[in-house]
Amino acid sequence: MQNVYVLGIGLTRFGRYPDTPVEELARDACFEALDDAAVEWREVQAMYSAHVNQGVAAGQRVIREIGPSGIPVVNVENCSAAASTAVREATIAIGAGLYDLAVVVGFEKMATGVLLNVHPVESPETLMGMTVLPMRFALMGRRHMADYGTTIEQFAKVSVKNHGNAVANPKAQYRKAVSLEEVLASRMICDPITVLQCSPNTDGAGAVVLCSEEFGRRRGGRRVRIVASALTSDLTESAYNEFDLDLVRRAGRQVYERAGVGPEDLDVVETHDCFSVAEVLEYEMLGLSKEGEGGRLIADGATEIGGRIPVNPSGGLLAKGHPLGATGIGQIAEIVTQLRGEAGARQVGGAKVGLTCNMGMWSCCTHIFAV
Amino acid sequence: MQNVYVLGIGLTRFGRYPDTPVEELARDACFEALDDAAVEWREVQAMYSAHVNQGVAAGQRVIREIGPSGIPVVNVENCSAAASTAVREATIAIGAGLYDLAVVVGFEKMATGVLLNVHPVESPETLMGMTVLPMRFALMGRRHMADYGTTIEQFAKVSVKNHGNAVANPKAQYRKAVSLEEVLASRMICDPITVLQCSPNTDGAGAVVLCSEEFGRRRGGRRVRIVASALTSDLTESAYNEFDLDLVRRAGRQVYERAGVGPEDLDVVETHDCFSVAEVLEYEMLGLSKEGEGGRLIADGATEIGGRIPVNPSGGLLAKGHPLGATGIGQIAEIVTQLRGEAGARQVGGAKVGLTCNMGMWSCCTHIFAV
Numbered sequence: 001m002q003n004v005y006v007l008g009i010g011l012t013r014f015g016r017y018p019d020t021p022v023e024e025l026a027r028d029a030c031f032e033a034l035d036d037a038a039v040e041w042r043e044v045q046a047m048y049s050a051h052v053n054q055g056v057a058a059g060q061r062v063i064r065e066i067g068p069s070g071i072p073v074v075n076v077e078n079c080s081a082a083a084s085t086a087v088r089e090a091t092i093a094i095g096a097g098l099y100d101l102a103v104v105v106g107f108e109k110m111a112t113g114v115l116l117n118v119h120p121v122e123s124p125e126t127l128m129g130m131t132v133l134p135m136r137f138a139l140m141g142r143r144h145m146a147d148y149g150t151t152i153e154q155f156a157k158v159s160v161k162n163h164g165n166a167v168a169n170p171k172a173q174y175r176k177a178v179s180l181e182e183v184l185a186s187r188m189i190c191d192p193i194t195v196l197q198c199s200p201n202t203d204g205a206g207a208v209v210l211c212s213e214e215f216g217r218r219r220g221g222r223r224v225r226i227v228a229s230a231l232t233s234d235l236t237e238s239a240y241n242e243f244d245l246d247l248v249r250r251a252g253r254q255v256y257e258r259a260g261v262g263p264e265d266l267d268v269v270e271t272h273d274c275f276s277v278a279e280v281l282e283y284e285m286l287g288l289s290k291e292g293e294g295g296r297l298i299a300d301g302a303t304e305i306g307g308r309i310p311v312n313p314s315g316g317l318l319a320k321g322h323p324l325g326a327t328g329i330g331q332i333a334e335i336v337t338q339l340r341g342e343a344g345a346r347q348v349g350g351a352k353v354g355l356t357c358n359m360g361m362w363s364c365c366t367h368i369f370a371v
Numbered sequence: 372m373q374n375v376y377v378l379g380i381g382l383t384r385f386g387r388y389p390d391t392p393v394e395e396l397a398r399d400a401c402f403e404a405l406d407d408a409a410v411e412w413r414e415v416q417a418m419y420s421a422h423v424n425q426g427v428a429a430g431q432r433v434i435r436e437i438g439p440s441g442i443p444v445v446n447v448e449n450c451s452a453a454a455s456t457a458v459r460e461a462t463i464a465i466g467a468g469l470y471d472l473a474v475v476v477g478f479e480k481m482a483t484g485v486l487l488n489v490h491p492v493e494s495p496e497t498l499m500g501m502t503v504l505p506m507r508f509a510l511m512g513r514r515h516m517a518d519y520g521t522t523i524e525q526f527a528k529v530s531v532k533n534h535g536n537a538v539a540n541p542k543a544q545y546r547k548a549v550s551l552e553e554v555l556a557s558r559m560i561c562d563p564i565t566v567l568q569c570s571p572n573t574d575g576a577g578a579v580v581l582c583s584e585e586f587g588r589r590r591g592g593r594r595v596r597i598v599a600s601a602l603t604s605d606l607t608e609s610a611y612n613e614f615d616l617d618l619v620r621r622a623g624r625q626v627y628e629r630a631g632v633g634p635e636d637l638d639v640v641e642t643h644d645c646f647s648v649a650e651v652l653e654y655e656m657l658g659l660s661k662e663g664e665g666g667r668l669i670a671d672g673a674t675e676i677g678g679r680i681p682v683n684p685s686g687g688l689l690a691k692g693h694p695l696g697a698t699g700i701g702q703i704a705e706i707v708t709q710l711r712g713e714a715g716a717r718q719v720g721g722a723k724v725g726l727t728c729n730m731g732m733w734s735c736c737t738h739i740f741a742v
Binding site: 001047052053056057058059060063069070071072073074075076077078079085089092093095096097098230231232233234246247250360361362363 | 372418423424427428429430431434440441442443444445446447448449450456460463464466467468469601602603604605617618621731732733734
């Protein structure tokens with residue numbers, strides 16, 4: 001496999017777009033990424049598209065908005081990890097020598113509704129009302145508190161950090177700092193998770209232009225190398241027994257092994273904070289802290305910009321927003337921006353190696369990038 | 372890229388399964404393919420799943436029925452070409468050296484409803500009622516008749532041939548021969564397409580086990596080599612101007628070039644006869660006849676079993692059935708069966724090289740296989 005690079009990135013501002021077709025959001029992200037990469041649409045040799053619930057032939061419908069093309073289109077779904085899974089697929093194809101230049105576009109309008117219960121209707125999970133995700137993360141959070149002494153305030157501080165980071169991100173849905181008191185006092189969704197500890201409903205799109213070693217060398221530009229990726233799945237255990245995120249742990253170990261780096265080598269991380277509890281658990285699963293010490297990591301400020309290992313400088317899913325099929329590309333766009341040193345007021349100084357962790361409950365896709 | 376092989380195939384009988392969850396159909400196809408390949412589920416390193424409208428995390432839901440696993444799952448959608456697109460993706464990943472053994476499973480229950488209109492609501496196509504596919508193929512058929520003198524009887528003969536072939540296929544939805552008179556006299560859907568010239572609503576699942584060169588050599592078995600594939604897309608032209616299937620023409624040319632063979636080297640073809648008209652057009656697009664001479668090819672009997680180039684010995688979509696996300700694997704399973712010499716009464720004598728053409732109106736995926 002030859003090396004593969006991110007040559008360009010594009011994001012719509014994440015938010016709510018009730019009057020804009022999702023294909024137009026996706027098109028805008030593609031145009032921005034193509035401009036950023038300084039390549040023309042007619043040079044693109046393949047498109048991978050990612051979404052969760054945007055209908056048939058979604059990538060083709062995006063191309064219809066961009067302009068004539070007859071290139072291969074692969075539409076990828078993988079829960080909230082759809083976009084990073086699509087990036088991984090495109091990377092494999094370029095690495096194998098099939099294409100020199102491909103676009104990966106992820107998009108979602110949440111208004112169309114997404115059913116996140118994959119448990120059978122008659123399952124214990126559904127009968128107990130565990131049909132949506134806050135319940136599962138609330139249970140994980142409570143168990144973590146019981147096992148390790150993690151506090152409600154530590155979970156809440158994840159939201160404070162990420163909302164604070166998003167103030168400096170023009171692509172974020174929410175750009176207003178929140179205090180610990182505000183997070184704790186906001187409406188309770190499922191104890192200990194309050195509404196400010198939940199990612200919002202978000203519409204949006206993101207695109208990345210990927211290229212081969214040879215194309216990148218020929219064209220120059222601010223390339224960021226995709227060092228390694230990993231993809232894991234899990235839908236075999238009962239929710240009763242799931243108090244950690246083993247699929248994240250496995251996706252972390254695999255990507256570190258393939259990249260030949262460890263968590264201590266990372267300068268910046270974008271991880272899947274669909275709920276505050278998730279980020280704390282992911283610290284541990286990704287080896288940013290020892291298991292059981294995720295609460296202390298956030299409490300100590302280690303994951304703030306300027307801390308030992310900044311996590312979610314973009315504002316994360318909690319504040320930047322979580323348009324399912326676009327989320328993984330939102331993470332990758334942030335890491336690329338950081339590694340290029342173009343993140344402005346939210347820049348992590350001297351960032352050379354970054355990790356993204358995009359989880360979809362039943363899938364987890366990790367990537368390591370480097371300059 | 373190293374060589375990739377089909378090591379095992381599995382199909383549910385195509386038909387209607389109102390009381391069987393689609394995950395169970397898919398599981399059964401996987402078990403059959405694993406048995407056929409003589410490999411264990413725990414050896415499988417990745418799953419690619421294909422469907423059009425079967426919900427979130429579909430592949431993971433299938434794994435839940437099969438047994439514990441944490442392997443990478445990629446869910447692929449590409450209209451009716453979803454399954455062959457998924458096979459192509461898995462082939463790329465194995466060819467690139469990521470996996471030695473992967474399962475590709477395609478499945479669909481049509482009862483859940485699939486919207487096949489991708490034209491915008493306010494488009495001329497929709498306003499004229501061209502919201503479903505029979506209208507488009509009827510227009511293509513009428514234009515073909517006007518341009519080339521193709522007859523209604525020639526189109527109808529495709530159905531006669533394919534229903535006749537399906538009699539010998541235990542996996543086919545319909546196993547009853549029909550006469551030319553019956554096809555012509557059946558209910559008119561959209562002139563010149565009668566109901567017996569339309570593929571039926573079908574539930575079903577198919578799976579293939581793919582392996583690397585090295586794994587195949589180590590384990591033996593009746594391997595069929597995936598020589599080449601191609602994937603094209605099209606959603607940029609108005610339906611008004613589409614009287615052929617250029618995306619099929621391009622997918623044919625590309626796969627021939629990559630495989631280093633031409634249409635004259637093929638022994639057997641499975642192509643996408645969603646309507647009788649489609650098969651006639653595909654003869655021409657795939658170079659089985661000159662352009663304009665597809666009607667004569669079917670009239671002359673050249674595409675019957677025993678003819679110069681047998682097409683759809685399985686019964687095709689018209690008689691075997693068309694469970695969208697499983698259709699491409701249904702085609703591949705037939706070609707593999709033919710190249711192994713295991714097709715019984717529908718065997719094409721001495722078949723060594725076969726082609727599949729899986730079209731999804733907005734996508735077309737071709738494969739060439741050889742023993």
